[in-house]
Amino acid sequence: MELLSSPARAEHLNAPAAAALQPLRVEYSSRGAAAALAARDVLAVLDFSPAMPASTDPRHLQVPLEAGTLPAQCEIWRGNGAVELGAEGALRWSSDGDYAFVALELDEAQFGGIAATAQAAYAQLSAWRSRSATPHLLRIWNYVDAINLGEDDAERYRQFCVGRAAGMDAALTANYPAASAIGVRDGHRVLQVCALAARRAGATVENPRQVSAWRYPRQYGPTAPGFARAMRAPAQPPQLYISGTAAVVGHASHHANDVAAQLDETLANISSLLAAAGSAAVLGGAHSILKAYVRRAADAELVRERLHARLGADTPLLILLGDICRAELLVEIDGIHNG
Ligand code: 3EB
Numbered sequence: 001m002e003l004l005s006s007p008a009r010a011e012h013l014n015a016p017a018a019a020a021l022q023p024l025r026v027e028y029s030s031r032g033a034a035a036a037l038a039a040r041d042v043l044a045v046l047d048f049s050p051a052m053p054a055s056t057d058p059r060h061l062q063v064p065l066e067a068g069t070l071p072a073q074c075e076i077w078r079g080n081g082a083v084e085l086g087a088e089g090a091l092r093w094s095s096d097g098d099y100a101f102v103a104l105e106l107d108e109a110q111f112g113g114i115a116a117t118a119q120a121a122y123a124q125l126s127a128w129r130s131r132s133a134t135p136h137l138l139r140i141w142n143y144v145d146a147i148n149l150g151e152d153d154a155e156r157y158r159q160f161c162v163g164r165a166a167g168m169d170a171a172l173t174a175n176y177p178a179a180s181a182i183g184v185r186d187g188h189r190v191l192q193v194c195a196l197a198a199r200r201a202g203a204t205v206e207n208p209r210q211v212s213a214w215r216y217p218r219q220y221g222p223t224a225p226g227f228a229r230a231m232r233a234p235a236q237p238p239q240l241y242i243s244g245t246a247a248v249v250g251h252a253s254h255h256a257n258d259v260a261a262q263l264d265e266t267l268a269n270i271s272s273l274l275a276a277a278g279s280a281a282v283l284g285g286a287h288s289i290l291k292a293y294v295r296r297a298a299d300a301e302l303v304r305e306r307l308h309a310r311l312g313a314d315t316p317l318l319i320l321l322g323d324i325c326r327a328e329l330l331v332e333i334d335g336i337h338n339g
Contacts (some may be wrong), residue, residue, distance in 0.1 A: 003178060011202075012043050013035070013267040014131050017264055018287045019234075020234060021098045021099070021198060021199065021200060021235045022080045022235065022236075023233065023235040023237060023238075024077055024078070024079070024099055024196065024233070024239065024336075025077070025097065026075065026076070026077050026243050027075075027076050027079040027289070027316065028073040028074070028076070028080075028316050028317075029073060029074050029076055029097065030048060030072065030073050031074075031196075032074065033049065033052070033055070033060055033062075035075050036268070037055075037057050037059060037060055037076055040082070040083065041078045041079055041080070041081075041083065042059060042076060042079075042083070043059060043077040043079040043094050043096060043099060044060075044061065044075075044076070044077040044094065044101035044194075044206050045057075045059055045060050045061070045075070046061050046062060046074060046076075046141075046194070047060060047062045047063065047073065047085060047248075048065050048072060048073060048318070048320055049067075049072040049073070049074060050072060051064065053078065058087060058203050059083070059094045059101060060283070061087070061103045061105075061192065061194050061330060063143055063184070064143075064186040064292075065143070065182070065184055067318070067319065067320065067321070068300030068301075068304070068320055069304045070317035070339045071198075073281045073318050075291075075318065077099075077101060077196070078282070078287070079095075079096030079098070079258070080098060080099075081097055081120070082096065083094040083095065083096050083097070084096075084097075085096060086126075089124060090105070090106060090124065090249045091125070091128050093132075095133070095134055097133065097134075097199065097208060098134070098197070098198065099126065099196060099197065099199075100197040100198075101195075102125065102194065102195050102197060103193070103194040103195075104124060104191075104194070105190055105192050106120060106121050106190065106191045106193075107190050108145075108189040108190065109189065112285070113167075113191075114144065114156045114159045114163065114191065115159040115162045115163035116163060116274070117163065117191045118142075118160045118161075118163030118164045118166075118191060119163035119164070119166040120167065120191045121163075121164075122163070122164050122172070122193075123164075123166025123167040125137070125171075125193065126152050126167065126169035126171075127206055128169060129169070129172070129197065130169065132197065132286050133240070134173070134200040134244070135197065135217050136197060136198045136199070136202060137172060137177045137195050138178065138195075138197065138239040138241055139178045139179070139195060139196040139201045139231055139322055140177045140178070140180075140195040141178065141182070141192075141193070141195070141252050142160065142164075142179065142181040142182070142191070143182055143183075143191070143193075144156060144157065144181060144183055145183070145184050145185070145187065145189050145190065146183065146187075146192060146317070147160070147181070147182070147184075147323050147325055148323055148326075148327045149185030149195070149311040152298070154220050155221075155224045157325040157326075158221035158223075159224050160181065160191075161222075161332060162221075162222055164225075164226055165223045165224075165226050166224060170298075173226060173338060175201070175228075176204060177193075177203055177227065177229050177231060178227060178229070178231040178241045178242065178243040178334070179227035180229050181225070181227075181244065181325050182244070182320075182322045182323065182324070182325075182332070183295040183322055183324065184322060184323075185321075185322075185323065186269060189219055189287045198233070198332045199327065202231040202233050202241075203231070203232055204228035204229075204232075205229060205232055205240070205276055205277040206229050206230075206232040206276065207229040207269060207276055208272060208276055209249055209268070209269055209272045210229065210248055210250065210251070211250055211251040212227055212228075212229070212317075213225040213226070213227050217251060218253050220325055220326075229242075229245070229273055230273050230277055231243075238279070238335070238339060239336060239337070239338055240274070240277050240279060240337040240339070241336055242273065242333075242334055242335050242336065244293070244325075244332045244334045245332065246262065246269075246326075246331065246332040246333075247262035247265055247266055247331075249265065249269070253326055253329055256332075257303060257328075258292075259296070260302065260306060263307070265305055266333050266334075267310060267311075270283055270333065271283060271334070274337060274339075277337045278312050279337060281337070281338070281339025283311060284310070284312045284315045285314055286310025287333055287337060287338050287339045288315055288316075288337045288338070289315075289316040289335050290302075290315060290316070290317050290318070290334070290335070291319075291333065292317065292319050292320070292331060293320050293321075293322040293324060293333075294319060294321055294322070294330070294331050295321075295329070295330045295331070295332075296325055300319050302319065303319060303331055304319050307333075312321045
């Protein structure tokens with residue numbers, strides 16, 4: 001009774017639909033970043049096209065991942081209102097009031113290694129989040145140079161996980177965002193972290209086929225990876241942010257050296273995740289927009305063909321050459337599912 005008499009609570013009960021945000025609009029385009037950045041409603045351009053002169057637009061993040069199949073494409077996020085821009089130290093953001101794109105690029109040399117750099121990045125992200133009008137981090141992408149370099153616990157991915165955990169605030173560790181951690185290979189030790197934040201909280205989703213990453217046993221590193229398998233956006237119609245998903249069943253990698261079998265296992269994982277999220281739509285076609293990260297360039301065409309065969313040729317797909325956080329994994333998929 002006390003809760004119901006509170007005005008905020010009553011408003012929520014009376015108008016749940018009005019509380020939902022519009023879905024974020026995301027598309028791939030081969031027209032180049034400059035054309036996309038000219039549009040007023042654009043919140044972010046994740047630019048996977050070959051390196052251009054460095055950009056000063058805070059909405060533009062140039063990610064050094066090569067296209068696996070041509071043409072090279074950019075990922076464009078469109079908001080639903082006037083876009084405001086800002087910066088805070090090394091962090092930059094853009095927001096339409098409902099959603100924000102936020103990005104950080106930190107030079108590891110300034111922090112003394114990947115763990116300290118990841119800690120600094122997540123501490124800055126946490127500080128920004130806590131003061132922002134869009135404090136709820138739904139989805140994070142991490143681009144780490146030479147991600148598999150180093151043996152056992154010294155592997156750079158594992159050290160990244162140590163630092164990430166140390167930098168996250170309590171709000172983040174209580175509700176891990178969906179995430180991807182992808183290896184770039186340009187030799188520049190610059191950690192790139194970018195995220196989608198929202199004015200309202202999402203709801204995390206775990207996958208019954210997979211051990212939650214934050215519960216991975218010690219054999220995978222000193223600090224378990226802090227991410228949720230997916231995030232249900234606070235949007236209507238429904239939208240689901242799918243974390244980087246690979247051929248991990250339980251906590252073990254499957255199908256070493258067999259990219260086709262890894263891809264099928266990955267799709268089984270995503271189907272299971274969609275079921276757990278209560279999605280009414282199957283993966284693919286106009287409902288999904290997906291990125292596949294492929295370790296070996298020679299596998300890129302097979303991955304593209306198999307995904308289009310399994311999901312429909314109309315599925316927006318971006319194939320990127322990148323490393324996956326376990327050396328035996330050859331392919332990983334992330335994306336957004338509308339449904
Ligand atoms: C896995 O399932 C594969 O550390 O943020 C996927 C997505 C993976 C995100 C991360 C790692 C991350 O464990 C690796």
